Amino acid sequence: MSESLPDGVERRAFDGETRLATRGEPVYGEPTDGEWRAWDPERSKLGGMLELEMNTGLTGGETVLYLGAAAGTTVSHVADFAGPTYAVEFAPRPARDLLDAVEPRDRLFPLLKDARKPETYAHVVESDVDVVVQDVATRGQADVAVRNARFLADDGRLLLAVKARSEDVTADPDDVFDDVLDRLRDVYEIRETRRLDRYHEDHLGVVATPR
Numbered sequence: 533m534s535e536s537l538p539d540g541v542e543r544r545a546f547d548g549e550t551r552l553a554t555r556g557e558p559v560y561g562e563p564t565d566g567e568w569r570a571w572d573p574e575r576s577k578l579g580g581m582l583e584l585e586m587n588t589g590l591t592g593g594e595t596v597l598y599l600g601a602a603a604g605t606t607v608s609h610v611a612d613f614a615g616p617t618y619a620v621e622f623a624p625r626p627a628r629d630l631l632d633a634v635e636p637r638d639r640l641f642p643l644l645k646d647a648r649k650p651e652t653y654a655h656v657v658e659s660d661v662d663v664v665v666q667d668v669a670t671r672g673q674a675d676v677a678v679r680n681a682r683f684l685a686d687d688g689r690l691l692l693a694v695k696a697r698s699e700d701v702t703a704d705p706d707d708v709f710d711d712v713l714d715r716l717r718d719v720y721e722i723r724e725t726r727r728l729d730r731y732h733e734d735h736l737g738v739v740a741t742p743r
């Protein structure tokens with residue numbers, strides 16, 4: 533099944549269990565085997581999207597803008613196989629921990645910025661990035677994706693995880709997802725959607741391309 537995985541991501545056995553893995557320094561206590569580290573889909577929406585074999589289009593080596601980096605669980609795996617990876621996180625506490633993941637990775641660049649204000653990092657992030665990964669889990673997730681579309685190359689991709697409860701705790705998640713997808717369609721073509729519930733309750737994985 534490795535054909536759908538980017539170069540630098542493999543399925544490998546850890547303690548007899550086959551898991552996704554990348555090569556790099558461990559970050560969150562994940563199992564390791566030599567230079568390989570297991571990528572836990574229960575702690576990573578993008579890991580879940582790959583486990584569910586969504587067509588992310590990731591091939592390895594691409595330039596990535598990652599929105600909602602937190603302490604670096606997922607973005608560290610991304611930087612293990614991608615090219616330059618810009619990690620945006622606005623909360624100082626997780627951003628401090630993110631620096632530990634950055635330290636051994638020379639292609640990972642942390643930005644203590646608000647993803648709702650892309651103009652504050654437009655001078656740092658190169659234009660025409662290949663992939664925007666977004667996992668901000670706050671109200672207005674579609675708006676964040678729309679505002680950051682400016683960075684994407686014409687043939688680039690948005691890999692988005694939408695958390696229904698961050699938009700409205702009481703609404704039916706399917707209604708929330710419909711609203712988010714409608715807003716995304718202003719600037720994106722939706723290529724694939726998949727509920728991530730096996731790993732992340734009431735989350736939707738979205739693959740989209742710029743219109």
Ligand code: SAM
Nearest residue numbers: 600602605606621622623646647667668669670
């Ligand atoms: N993506 C991370 C991972 O898999 O390792 C987990 C991200 S966590 C669910 C959501 C993160 O988004 C939080 O750390 C939060 O501070 C951050 N966030 C929320 N709104 C943001 C914004 N407007 N700009 C930057 N970061 C934001």
